[in-house]
Amino acid sequence: MADLVSKGLTTCEGCGMELIARSILDVLGQNTIMLTPPSCSAILTGFGSETGWKVPAFQSNLENIAAYCSGISVALEHQNKTDINVVALAGDGGTVDIGLQALSGAVERGHKFIYVCYDNEAYMNTGIQRSGSTPVGAWTTTTPGGKKEPKKNIVEMLLAQGIPYVATASVGYIDDFKKKVAKAREIDGPAYIHTFSPCPPGWRAKPRDTIKIAKLAVDTNLFPLFEAIDGEVRVTRKVRKVASIKEYLELQGRFRNIRDEEVESLATDAENYYNKLLESEAK
Amino acid sequence: MGKRVAISGNHSIAEGVRLAKVDVVAAYPITPQTPMVEKVADFINQGRLDAKYIAVESEHSALTAVVGASVMGTRVFTASAGAGLALMHEIVGVASGNRLPIVMGIANRSLPSPWSLQADHSDSMAERDLGWIQLYAASCQEALDYTLLAYRIAEEVRLPVMVCIDGFFLTHTTEAVDLPDQADVDQFLPAFERGDIYLDPDDPMTINQLNSEATFTELKYRHNEALNSVVDLFPHVAKEFEERFGRKHSLCTAVGCEGADVVVVTLGSSSGTARKVAGQMRADGQKIGTLQVSCFRPFPKQEVIDHLKHAKAVAVVDRSWALGTDGPLAQEVKSAFYSAGLNVPVYNFVGGLGGRDLSEATVKRVIGKALELKEQEEQALYPIWIDVKEEAK
Structure with a gap:
């Protein structure tokens, strides 16, 4: 298959987002329109006369990528061009914070588009500021003493809204991500994939550990992999033996000063949430 | 049809x-x-x-x-x-x-x-x-x-x-x-x-x-x-x-501007009111013109200059509160005049804000005040709030 994202991009070494972008187009192919907000993924959309995409792409504003998708999707519908994928590739800040209203509106209206959030758990493109998606205990430049509040769960919000397809994914399990992109394409309506995406510079982690960290996030139950088609939850990766949260945290300098009770709360919340997912699956 | x-x-x-x-x-x-x-x-x-x-x-x-x-x-x-x-x-x-x-x-x-x-x-x-x-x-x-x-x-x-x-x-x-x-x-x-x-x-x-x-x-x-x-x-x-379609439209529409003592410049719905008042005053022998600006961007500088250059004074009515300086329409007219080297006095009137009617009475007050300023050769550095209630002053 032709590579639809250019080689030699200026993303950082070990960037999870770049792998996500390449994987999206590996699955969806040429008949795809990509949108990126001002964020790390805008690097793919390019600068001046250069672009990283070999498919049509549009640079959105930070808070309205889902509204651009709405207009594009409805125009395609009006033109009877139903075989073109419309894909937003936005970070966690552009999704769970400033982009939430446009996303919720577009999902409520039921437009056909795929929204992939690459969750690197902070505003990384502006230089590591906390977002609603930053976990408890993580250092960022605006939480120099570590974040006090737990991570916002956008996936549950969208589930509550009745989105036809929602999934979590991780760059640590890229085949699982690709399967979910393929499913999202078949949905006649909005599809959302929340994808865990380590950021070595922002997380003070080694680039070579990106995949390892992304797997550990899943295997510790901190970031369980599941999907829900019309609200039917299915855990797509069952964790048989829970990995060590300590190991996960120690690979990342951002957690250097995390307090014991915060580690405790991360572990408890992770276990509770994973069990809740298993329960909803059983129903 | x-x-x-x-x-x-x-x-x-x-x-x-x-x-x-x-x-x-x-x-x-x-x-x-x-x-x-x-x-x-x-x-x-x-x-x-x-x-x-x-x-x-x-x-x-x-x-x-x-x-x-x-x-x-x-x-x-x-x-x-x-x-x-x-x-x-x-x-x-x-x-x-x-x-x-x-x-x-x-x-x-x-x-x-x-x-x-x-x-x-x-x-x-x-x-x-x-x-x-x-x-x-x-x-x-x-x-x-x-x-x-x-x-x-x-x-x-x-x-x-x-x-x-x-x-x-x-x-x-x-x-x-x-x-x-x-x-x-x-x-x-x-x-x-x-x-x-x-x-x-x-x-x-x-x-x-x-x-x-x-x-x-x-x-x-x-x-x-x-x-x-x-x-x-x-x-x-x-x-x-x-x-x-048989209907004429222009960037701006001038009535009775040639040699007018005062031309009232407007945007939007007050233009009809201004035309009616000016028409009545012309019928009474007064030289009052009107200019309705329809296209504000781009601002048709040359057309505005051409219509207003033979007026003796210009009264620009801004239905907009540009605080701290002239209203936007007056800024445009003054800028065009200066660029053309015209030395016609331009008076800026702010009125009709927040839904207040830019009534015939208000337009008459605008014209009266402009005539008075011209007569006295007075400058008005800042806009005149023509319909503000006395109690606010």
Whole structure:
């Protein structure tokens, strides 16, 4: 298959987002329109006369990528061009914070588009500021003493809204991500994939550990992999033996000063949430 | 031939949207724009307009969605007013910077605060320098005609257009309007053709990406050139419109300006009031002229200069609270005069804010004050708030 994202991009070494972008187009192919907000993924959309995409792409504003998708999707519908994928590739800040209203509106209206959030758990493109998606205990430049509040769960919000397809994914399990992109394409309506995406510079982690960290996030139950088609939850990766949260945290300098009770709360919340997912699956 | 109907300004713009065979509409309701988009939704529901209506969750998303639909090669419409237009602000520049032929109906409403539901031009004036064409209608007929002119001009120069009508004074006032035949409109406004930028997997391109100083200036220069070209284009399109529909439209409309002691310059619905007052005064032997500016962006400097250069004084009425300096219309007139080396006194009057009627009495007061200042050879460095109550002073 032709590579639809250019080689030699200026993303950082070990960037999870770049792998996500390449994987999206590996699955969806040429008949795809990509949108990126001002964020790390805008690097793919390019600068001046250069672009990283070999498919049509549009640079959105930070808070309205889902509204651009709405207009594009409805125009395609009006033109009877139903075989073109419309894909937003936005970070966690552009999704769970400033982009939430446009996303919720577009999902409520039921437009056909795929929204992939690459969750690197902070505003990384502006230089590591906390977002609603930053976990408890993580250092960022605006939480120099570590974040006090737990991570916002956008996936549950969208589930509550009745989105036809929602999934979590991780760059640590890229085949699982690709399967979910393929499913999202078949949905006649909005599809959302929340994808865990380590950021070595922002997380003070080694680039070579990106995949390892992304797997550990899943295997510790901190970031369980599941999907829900019309609200039917299915855990797509069952964790048989829970990995060590300590190991996960120690690979990342951002957690250097995390307090014991915060580690405790991360572990408890992770276990509770994973069990809740298993329960909803059983129903 | 078309037919004559009694409809409001909001309804008139909606008829323009129907006749223009718009493909995609995205809008969010706000007083006093609401009946405009309700009527468009009605046309679609009745099958009289084959379009998709996106009932978005905010004005910000309304303009965003039509930008998205426009880059897909569809003819689009949105509408807003007051605070809703202010919420769109960020995307106003995106629409014009990407050279998209979007038409937006504006039901002019004052910006907060204090909150007001009613008309002044503070909302559209806050967007005036972002590279859109701005047309201000003075009647329901103009509201309809300008909408058709807007699509035609937008698609020729690849720029978006705001068609502005004063909240309630025009949006909710019923007037007799000549409704053109679809066949005639189809001749005047050909089917939509996409421009140089589009999202199409068969011909991929990246749109709206980051630029450096190496190209930014040149892109804005060309944007500005395109905008200014409308001054030359408008009369040609208006002539074709007149030949087809029998109604004449101009960048600005002058009555009795030659040698007038005072010319009253207006935008929007107060233009008719000013013309009536001036007409009565001329009948009484006084030399009073009027100039209605219909196209505010680009500002037709030469046309304004030509109409006003033989006046003895000019009274510019701004229905807009430009605090701390002159009103926007007066700034334009004074700037044009200075550039042309004209030494005609220009007095700026602010009035009609937040829905206050710019009544015949107010127009008379404007004229009286302008005559008085001219007589006494007085300067007025700052605008005169002509209808402010004494108790506030």
